[in-house]
Every structure is written in C-alpha cells, then in structure tokens.
Amino acid sequence: MSPSTQRHTPDPTGESANPSVLRAQFAYLPDVIAELERSIPYASALATSSSGVRLALRDSEQGVSRRDPSAGVVLTASDGYEIEEVAVGATDEASVRDASRRLLEGLRRTRGGGRERNRLPLNLEPGDRLSADYVTPVVISPDSLSLAEKLARFEDLRQRARKIDSRVVQAMARYGDAVETKVFVNRARFITEVVHRATLNVTVFVSDGNARRYNWLSRGGTGGLESLEVDEGALANVTEIAVALLGAKPMEPGVYDSVVDPSVAGILAHEAFGHGVETDMFLKGRARGAHYIGKRVGSDLVTIVDDPTVPGANGTYFIDDEGQSASPTCIIRDGILLGGLSDLYSATRLGIARTANGRRESFERKPYARMSNTFFTPGKHSVEEVLASLDHGMYICQGANGMEDPKGWGIQVGAHFAREYRHGKPTGVLYAPVSITGYVPDVLGDVTMVANDFHLHPGGCGKGWKEYITVGDGGPHVRTRLQLA
Amino acid sequence: MVTRTLTADTIVQALARRPEIAGWTLTRRRRHGTQLYVIGRDVENTREVTTEDFTITVFHDHPWPVGRETGTAGHARGVSSVKLVPGDTAHLESRLDEVIMMASLVHNPAYELPSPETLPNVALSDPLITALDGTRRAVWEMAEEVWEACDREASTGVRLSAGEFFVTVSDREFRTSKGIHASSETTHVAVEIALLARGASDDPTLEAETFRPVEARRVVDLRLASQVAEASRFARDTLRAQPTETRDGPVVVSGSALPPFFDPFVFHSGAQAAYMKLSRFTPDHSVFGDHAMTGDPLHVSSHALRPFGLSSHSFDGDGVPGRDTDMIVGGTLFARHATSRYAQYLGVPVTGEPGAVVVRAGTTPLVELLRDPGSPVVEIVAFSSPNVDDITGDVGCEIRLGYEHLPNGEVRPIKGGALAGNVFDAFASVRFSQETQEALISGFGGGGLYVGPRGARFEGMRVAGG
Numbered sequence: 001m002s003p004s005t006q007r008h009t010p011d012p013t014g015e016s017a018n019p020s021v022l023r024a025q026f027a028y029l030p031d032v033i034a035e036l037e038r039s040i041p042y043a044s045a046l047a048t049s050s051s052g053v054r055l056a057l058r059d060s061e062q063g064v065s066r067r068d069p070s071a072g073v074v075l076t077a078s079d080g081y082e083i084e085e086v087a088v089g090a091t092d093e094a095s096v097r098d099a100s101r102r103l104l105e106g107l108r109r110t111r112g113g114g115r116e117r118n119r120l121p122l123n124l125e126p127g128d129r130l131s132a133d134y135v136t137p138v139v140i141s142p143d144s145l146s147l148a149e150k151l152a153r154f155e156d157l158r159q160r161a162r163k164i165d166s167r168v169v170q171a172m173a174r175y176g177d178a179v180e181t182k183v184f185v186n187r188a189r190f191i192t193e194v195v196h197r198a199t200l201n202v203t204v205f206v207s208d209g210n211a212r213r214y215n216w217l218s219r220g221g222t223g224g225l226e227s228l229e230v231d232e233g234a235l236a237n238v239t240e241i242a243v244a245l246l247g248a249k250p251m252e253p254g255v256y257d258s259v260v261d262p263s264v265a266g267i268l269a270h271e272a273f274g275h276g277v278e279t280d281m282f283l284k285g286r287a288r289g290a291h292y293i294g295k296r297v298g299s300d301l302v303t304i305v306d307d308p309t310v311p312g313a314n315g316t317y318f319i320d321d322e323g324q325s326a327s328p329t330c331i332i333r334d335g336i337l338l339g340g341l342s343d344l345y346s347a348t349r350l351g352i353a354r355t356a357n358g359r360r361e362s363f364e365r366k367p368y369a370r371m372s373n374t375f376f377t378p379g380k381h382s383v384e385e386v387l388a389s390l391d392h393g394m395y396i397c398q399g400a401n402g403m404e405d406p407k408g409w410g411i412q413v414g415a416h417f418a419r420e421y422r423h424g425k426p427t428g429v430l431y432a433p434v435s436i437t438g439y440v441p442d443v444l445g446d447v448t449m450v451a452n453d454f455h456l457h458p459g460g461c462g463k464g465w466k467e468y469i470t471v472g473d474g475g476p477h478v479r480t481r482l483q484l485a
Numbered sequence: 486m487v488t489r490t491l492t493a494d495t496i497v498q499a500l501a502r503r504p505e506i507a508g509w510t511l512t513r514r515r516r517h518g519t520q521l522y523v524i525g526r527d528v529e530n531t532r533e534v535t536t537e538d539f540t541i542t543v544f545h546d547h548p549w550p551v552g553r554e555t556g557t558a559g560h561a562r563g564v565s566s567v568k569l570v571p572g573d574t575a576h577l578e579s580r581l582d583e584v585i586m587m588a589s590l591v592h593n594p595a596y597e598l599p600s601p602e603t604l605p606n607v608a609l610s611d612p613l614i615t616a617l618d619g620t621r622r623a624v625w626e627m628a629e630e631v632w633e634a635c636d637r638e639a640s641t642g643v644r645l646s647a648g649e650f651f652v653t654v655s656d657r658e659f660r661t662s663k664g665i666h667a668s669s670e671t672t673h674v675a676v677e678i679a680l681l682a683r684g685a686s687d688d689p690t691l692e693a694e695t696f697r698p699v700e701a702r703r704v705v706d707l708r709l710a711s712q713v714a715e716a717s718r719f720a721r722d723t724l725r726a727q728p729t730e731t732r733d734g735p736v737v738v739s740g741s742a743l744p745p746f747f748d749p750f751v752f753h754s755g756a757q758a759a760y761m762k763l764s765r766f767t768p769d770h771s772v773f774g775d776h777a778m779t780g781d782p783l784h785v786s787s788h789a790l791r792p793f794g795l796s797s798h799s800f801d802g803d804g805v806p807g808r809d810t811d812m813i814v815g816g817t818l819f820a821r822h823a824t825s826r827y828a829q830y831l832g833v834p835v836t837g838e839p840g841a842v843v844v845r846a847g848t849t850p851l852v853e854l855l856r857d858p859g860s861p862v863v864e865i866v867a868f869s870s871p872n873v874d875d876i877t878g879d880v881g882c883e884i885r886l887g888y889e890h891l892p893n894g895e896v897r898p899i900k901g902g903a904l905a906g907n908v909f910d911a912f913a914s915v916r917f918s919q920e921t922q923e924a925l926i927s928g929f930g931g932g933g934l935y936v937g938p939r940g941a942r943f944e945g946m947r948v949a950g951g
Contacts, residue, residue: 053587058761059761059762060593060594060760061593061760061761062563062591062592062593063564063565063591064565064587064588064590064591065565065566065567065587066565066566066567066568066583066584066587071570072536082527082528082529082530082531083529083530083531084530084531084532085530085531085532085533086532086533086534086535087532087533087534087535087536088534088535088536089535089536089537089538089570090570090571090572091572092572095572102533103533106531106533106621109621119527119528120527147586147587147590148590151590151591169762169763170761170762170763205762205763205876207762210765210774211765211877212763212765212876212877213876213877214876214877250905251905253731253902253903253905253947253948253949253950254731254949283524284524284646284647284679285646285681285689285692286646286647286679286681286694288690290689291689291690292690345529345530364534364536365520366520366522366530366532401870401872402870403869403870403872403883405869405885407681407692407693407694408693408694408723408885408900410869410883410885410900410901410951411883412869412870412872412882412883412903414872414881432879433874433877433879433881434881435872435881435882435883435903435905435949437883437901437902437903437949437951438901438951439901439951464677464696464698465698466677466698483902483903483949483950483951484949485881485902485903485904485905485947485949
C-alpha cells in the first residue's frame with residue numbers, strides 16, 4: 001500500500017470524527033474484505049455516521065434535537081455477475097462479521113435460487129491503491145458556540161426578521177450542524193473522510209388578512225459557521241419580497257425573454273444535464289443524452305460542470321460512496337455534450353471512465369450515479385448588462401424546485417417569483433409563482449448571454465421521488481427564452 | 486467477551502433515575518428489509534438491511550426567561566430528542582445528560598403527555614410476507630409478477646427498463662412516563678418501475694418512458710399487473726402525444742395526478758398550522774373564503790383506522806389512539822386534526838396524527854366529466870412532479886401526459902406545458918367523479934394513502950402550452 005495522505009486539519013468535534021480514531025475503529029474491515037474475497041472476486045465496505053444538532057425556532061415554539069446518529073456499515077460483494085449488499089445499523093466488529101456471513105449466504109442463494117437466468121459477467125475494479133484521510137476545513141467551528149449560544153443567536157435572528165413588517169405573521173429559523181464520517185475499504189483502498197456541515201434557513205410568512213405568502217433565505221454548506229452570516233439587508237430583502245408577493249399577479253402563460261438568477265440557473269443545470277447524464281440512466285435506456293455524446297445540446301455559451309471539490313459548497317466531498325476520489329466533470333463544454341456522471345456499476349457495465357458520483361442516501365440504500373455541485377460556468381457580461389438587455393421580459397428569481405425528464409428532455413422548474421422588465425428596467429410588477437417548462441435543448445440552445453457572477457446554493461436532490469442527498473447548484477445569471485406559466 | 490446491548494428496559498430504568506425530567510417517551514424501532522434492483526431481466530443489486538434504534542424524548546419544566554412568558558401554566562416546557570442504537574450502552578447516561586440539557590434550554594408553552602387509553606386494533610402487516618418466509622422471497626415474487634406483466638406488453642412495443650422492489654418488516658414499541666406501553670407490527674412494500682415504449686422506428690431517441698412508483702402495506706394492494714398495464718398504455722400514448730396547446734377551459738385531473746391537490750386542504754385543516762398562524766381556514770366557515778361554492782361539496786376526512794392504510798395507525802407518536810375524523814364537511818372546516826400538543830395549545834379535541842385522506846366522491850361518471858359539447862376537455866393523468874404549494878395553494882405542474890377529449894368523441898394524447906392555478910379557487914366549482922381510487926397523496930417513501938374520487942373537473946385552471 002502506498003500512502004498518499006492529503007488534507008489534514010485539526011478535528012474540533014471530538015475524537016469520533018478524528019481520522020486516526022476512525023482508522024482504529026474500523027481496522028478490522030480490511031480483514032473482513034479479504035475474507036470475503038476468498039469466496040468472491042470483489043468486496044468493499046462503507047462505514048458511515050452522522051451526528052450534530054438541529055434547531056427549529058418559531059413563534060412560541062422551540063425545538064432542539066440531535067440529528068439521527070445514523071451509524072452503520074454496508075458490505076458490498078459481487079460474485080462476478082451481480083451485486084449483493086448487506087447493511088447493518090451497527091459498527092462493531094461482531095455485527096459486521098455476522099453481516100459478512102449473511103452476505104455470502106445471500107450470494108449463494110442468488111446463484112442457486114432455482115431461477116435459470118442468463119447472467120452477464122461483471123468485473124468490478126478496486127481502483128489504484130490509496131490510503132488517505134480527508135477532513136473539511138472549518139474556519140469557525142460550530143463547537144465554538146455552546147448550544148445555549150446557538151439558540152440565542154438564531155432566535156435573535158428570527159426575532160429580527162419577525163419585527164421587520166407588521167404583516168409578518170410567522171418567522172421560522174432552522175439551523176443544523178453535522179459531522180459526517182465515512183470510511184471506505186476495499187482491497188486497494190482504505191480512506192477516511194470527515195465532512196463538517198452547517199446550514200441555516202430563515203422563512204418569513206406574511207398575510208394581508210386573507211392571502212398568505214412567504215419567502216426564505218438559505219445559507220451554508222460544508223464547513224463551519226463562517227458560511228451562515230446574514231446581514232440586515234438580506235433579512236429586510238426577504239421580508240420585502242414576501243410582502244410584495246401579496247400583490248403578485250399570476251403569470252400569463254407564454255414564451256418570454258428571460259433572465260434567470262443563479263438559483264434558477266442552478267436548478268436548470270441540475271434538472272437538464274445533471275440528471276440527464278447520470279449514467280445509470282444510460283444503462284437503463286432512460287436517458288436521451290446517451291445518444292448525444294459529442295453532439296451540440298446548447299448554444300456555445302453553455303458550459304455545465306459537476307464538481308464535488310468546490311470548497312464550502314453543499315455537495316462537496318472528498319470521495320464518493322464507492323471510494324472514488326473526487327474530481328470535477330465537465331458535462332457540457334461550449335454547448336457540446338462531453339459525457340456523464342457515473343457510479344461503479346454503470347461505469348463498469350458501460351465500459352466508461354468512473355467519475356466520483358456514486359452516492360447513497362445512507363448506508364441503508366444502494367449507490368446510484370448522482371450529482372454533487374452542478375452549475376453553469378460564468379460568462380463575460382456583467383449582471384447589469386444581462387438584465388438591461390431585457391426589452392420585454394422576465395427576471396426569474398428564487399429557484400424552488402425542479403423535476404427531471406432524462407428520456408423526454410422535458411423540464412419543470414418552479415421559481416418563487418418573477419420581476420417584469422421593460423426596456424431594461426423593472427416595472428415593479430411581480431408574478432408568482434412561476435413554472436418553467438420546455439424542451440431542454442431549446443432552453444439551452446436559446447441561451448444568448450451569460451453573466452460573470454457566480455453563486456452556488458445549498459439544496460437537496462432526489463432520484464425519481466426518493467434517495468435524497470445533499471447537493472449544490474447554481475452558476476451565473478443566464479439569459480434565454482422560456483415557456484412560463 | 487460479553488457485549489451488553491441496549492434494551493428498552495435499560496433505558497426506562499435510566500430515565501426513572503432522572504428526577505429532573507418532567508416526562509419522557511421512548512420509541513424502539515426494528516426494521517428488516519430486502520431490496521431488489523433489476524435492469525430489464527438482469528439483477529443489478531440485492532440488498533438486505535437491518536436496523537434497530539431507540540428514540541428518547543424528554544420533557545423539562547423550568548421557569549420562563551424574563552419577558553418570554555407564554556401560556557398559563559406558569560412554567561415553560563422544554564423538549565428534546567436523541568436517538569440511540571443497541572451498541573450505545575456505554576453512552577446511555579451521557580446521552581441522557583445531553584438531551585436533558587438540551588430540553589432545559591428551550592422554552593415552550595406547557596402541555597401534557599396523554600394518558601393511557603384503550604388502543605384499537607388496526608391491521609397493518611401483510612400476512613403473505615410472513616407466509617413467504619421473509620422479505621427476500623417477497624421481493625422476488627413482486628419482480629416475477631412485474632416481469633410476467635411486462636412480457637404480456639412486449640407485443641405492443643413496451644419493455645421494462647428498470648425496477649426496484651422493497652419489502653420492509655418493522656416493529657415498534659412505545660412507552661411513556663404516563664404509563665403507555667404499546668407495540669405494533671407493520672409491513673411496507675414499494676415498487677418503482679420504468680417502462681419504455683418504442684414505435685416503428687428503431688431510433689432509441691424516439692422512445693418514450695413512463696415511471697411509476699407505488700407503495701402499500703400489502704403486496705396485493707400494489708396491483709402490479711394492472712399498474713404495468715396502465716403504465717404501458719401511458720408509455721405508448723406518450724410516444725404519440727402532441728404538444729399541449731394553451732387554453733382556458735375545463736380541465737380534468739385524474740388518477741395518481743389528483744391526490745396531491747388535497748395536500749393544502751389537509752395542511753390548513755391542521756391545529757399546528759392554526760397555532761403557527763398559517764391556516765387560512767376558520768372553524769365553521771367555508772374553506773373557500775369569499776368564493777361561492779358552485780361545485781360538488783367538499784368532504785375531507787382522516788381515517789387512521791383503515792386496515793392496511795399507509796398512514797393508518799393504532800396509536801400515534803404521542804400514544805394517542807388512532808381514530809377517524811371528519812375535517813371538512815360540505816366545504817366548511819368542521820374539525821381540525823390535532824395532535825395532543827397542538828390540541829392543548831388551541832383548546833380543541835385531540836384527534837391524533839392524520840391517517841388516510843378520504844375524500845367523498847361525486848355523482849358524475851368520469852366519462853361525463855370528460856365530455857363537453859362546446860369545447861375540448863383536457864384530462865391530465867401524469868405530472869412531472871406534483872408541485873402544489875401547501876401554504877398558498879398555488880399549482881404549477883408540468884404535464885407529463887394528458888388527453889384532449891374533443892366534442893366529436895376523438896381523444897388525442899398530449900404532453901408538455903403546464904397546469905397553473907390555485908386549489909382554493911379551483912375547488913369551489915369542482916365536480917368529482919363517482920368512481921373512486923386509492924393512491925399515494927404526496928410523494929414516494931413518506932406519503933400517505935388517498936381514498937377518493939378518481940377524477941376532478943375544474944373550470945378555473947389554465948393550461949399553458951408546451
């Protein structure tokens with residue numbers, strides 16, 4: 001084994017999140033893997049845990065709890081044809097060795113299950129030798145504040161939001177911090193990872209006595225409290241928009257010249273050519289993108305990247321859940337689709353290069369090809385230039401949700417509101433909510449300006465309707481034409 | 486070496502040694518399941534998952550901070566939770582120290598834990614899964630049923646792209662400082678299938694897909710063969726669907742596309758929403774505000790006792806017995822669904838957590854709702870995502886598949902574009918089908934059961950072209 005240990009930072013959160021402690025705790029795993037590989041050609045182990053606190057604050061109610069300490073181990077094995085996994089909500093050696101025995105039993109039952117099936121050979125490779133420990137750099141540790149101090153700090157923030165306007169009927173603050181550990185072991189690799197995470201969401205609800213509207217801000221990602229700063233201007237802006245939305249008009253359906261803010265651009269990138277190039281979907285015949293590699297899918301202003309190494313972003317990690325070292329993947333460059341995001345199984349089956357995108361919701365779920373931080377890269381125009389170019393159009397803000405359609409290349413993105421623009425200036429008219437639909441190559445093909453700003457937003461992502469993971473998405477302001485309703 | 490593992494009795498004894506606690510609840514959950522993932526006829530992955538955990542919630546009474554007094558009890562109640570796993574024996578006392586400390590720091594108006602009551606028997610476990618000798622056999626049975634159903638569709642150009650099959654058996658033990666000691670056993674089955682339809686062309690970029698998630702407590706309730714048959718038809722119709730055109734006019738939302746439209750009604754009927762000042766409903770008043778009700782009367786109930794219902798329960802997270810509750814009657818808020826805590830805060834009856842959402846059907850056959858002598862009727866059977874805002878009631882959903890029913894009887898599949906509107910406006914003039922269905926009300930994995938009309942016709946929603 002050739003050690004190539006990279007980043008080390010002092011671990012402020014206690015010994016359980018210390019790489020050396022993790023190595024000692026799971027020192028038995030290489031032997032478990034070796035024992036499994038006496039019977040089968042490939043095995044690996046992933047041990048994960050998470051811990052931290054969550055605060056939920058609102059009028060006359062406070063909640064505080066520890067995050068679920070979801071510690072467990074999943075053993076993966078292949079008999080050269082299929083994959084079998086056993087996951088246990090325990091990390092002690094006896095439980096894991098028992099799981100190992102059940103794993104082999106399961107593989108024997110798969111082979112001898114009485115079903116005659118044509119099985120395709122599967123040759124999983126363990127990767128190059130690597131022994132490494134990684135820890136998220138933290139500037140201001142969540143542990144630098146006591147729980148009482150955290151409660152006071154975020155309750156104060158909530159109260160300030162609550163008092164900005166008399167039409168505010170409720171203000172909520174949700175804070176969470178976490179330490180997520182990961183240990184991956186196969187015959188070539190023993191890697192530990194400690195990811196620190198802190199997030200904050202403030203939501204303001206307003207009412208005019210009848211209608212109710214709301215608005216929110218989110219901060220955070222990987223790292224510490226340094227990413228959670230909220231100034232008075234940001235709080236006031238959240239409330240001002242929520243109040244303005246009480247008078248928002250419904251969007252008149254139609255096609256509009258549009259500028260999308262980075263949060264909306266991020267969801268467009270995520271839904272259009274994030275999910276659309278997850279290579280497990282290639283394998284299943286569920287992604288049209290599989291047939292467009294090397295072909296134009298957007299204007300030459302469009303470059304989309306998935307990058308799990310962006311410092312501080314919500315979808316940042318050092319290794320994926322199958323032991324692949326993190327690195328960026330350029331999905332689209334200058335409008336040309338270059339390739340996809342892969343997990344171990346689909347990369348092996350398709351005979352393509354692995355990217356670091358094999359991710360699980362938890363040890364209780366299988367890995368899929370998933371995104372990390374997905375974004376448009378910046379262009380050359382200022383944001384002011386891009387907005388001033390809207391002669392008659394919409395500035396679409398505050399991305400809220402989206403849904404993929406990798407096979408049909410349809411797209412659905414929900415945005416919280418849009419500002420009407422005439423002759424390069426806002427008219428003061430707001431529309432809400434905003435539904436963006438359309439055909440992905442049209443949306444990307446109509447991109448005519450890309451701004452030089454760049455913002456990543458924390459988010460969550462499901463695959464279909466489940467398998468939730470943390471991701472980041474964003475980019476610059478982007479001008480295109482969109483079908484709105 | 487002897488390894489002591491944590492037990493519920495150990496935790497209860499430890500809690501009893503803590504006089505500073507005003508009350509506690511303990512939930513022990515054990516789950517064992519098998520997951521099977523297939524691509525076509527090939528098995529990708531077979532997984533076995535076993536977990537056990539204990540969730541401890543403690544209550545701590547203490548004086549209000551100066552200037553923060555709320556309520557009439559004279560003291561604040563703090564609450565906090567922690568989850569432990571069987572290997573946490575050595576950490577039990579320190580975790581209790583921590584959770585008590587956390588509870589002492591938060592200040593909520595006082596409320597009491599419920600006292601023991603007789604609990605109803607609610608069937609929540611599929612005997613077939615036990616009869617099949619475990620979850621592994623059950624997932625294979627489900628996969629075989631899907632494969633056979635897909636084989637029957639092969640001649641129509643439809644094939645199985647991928648399938649995921651989940652069977653989980655769980656048991657829950659619940660104890661409280663008030664003397665509640667209850668348990669329940671449940672099963673949960675879930676299937677996701679993606680079907681691909683190919684037309685005359687061999688070009689794979691011209692294929693169409695239908696994705697269908699279903700879940701239930703019993704395998705039989707998944708109705709896998711009919712799910713495959715309907716999904717196959719949807720895939721074929723998607724293949725020949727034309728882009729949706731912008732129009733104002735009657736819209737029928739049917740099948741699994743409809744249940745999410747009731748989410749805002751359930752949310753605003755809740756005591757928690759009222760306590761948070763977010764509910765727009767007032768007891769004994771129309772849920773449509775100033776809108777005149779010109780359609781079928783809206784009746785929405787919660788049925789926690791429905792056998793094998795996804796959100797049915799014998800007792801809820803506080804130990805309150807499951808029960809059926811009428812929430813909206815004739816378009817008027819009749820009663821709020823209220824957990825013990827929010828019932829005490831608002832001074833309304835306790836109903837416990839909601840169960841299945843049951844909506845009274847109409848009197849019109851679905852085929853009649855789809856007919857209009859003056860204009861085409863758009864029927865939407867699948868959205869890309871059910872994007873219905875619980876707070877505002879706003880709807881903005883991309884149309885994955887719909888049908889245009891023309892006055893001459895012709896039916897044309899459509900796709901793309903969006904349906905936009907607001908449920909609180911649209912339901913005032915809704916007409917429900919007399920046919921009913923059971924479906925998921927909100928999403929996969931955490932959604933509950935919807936039992937109600939199979940279709941609803943709206944006059945005031947807009948279809949935006951794609």
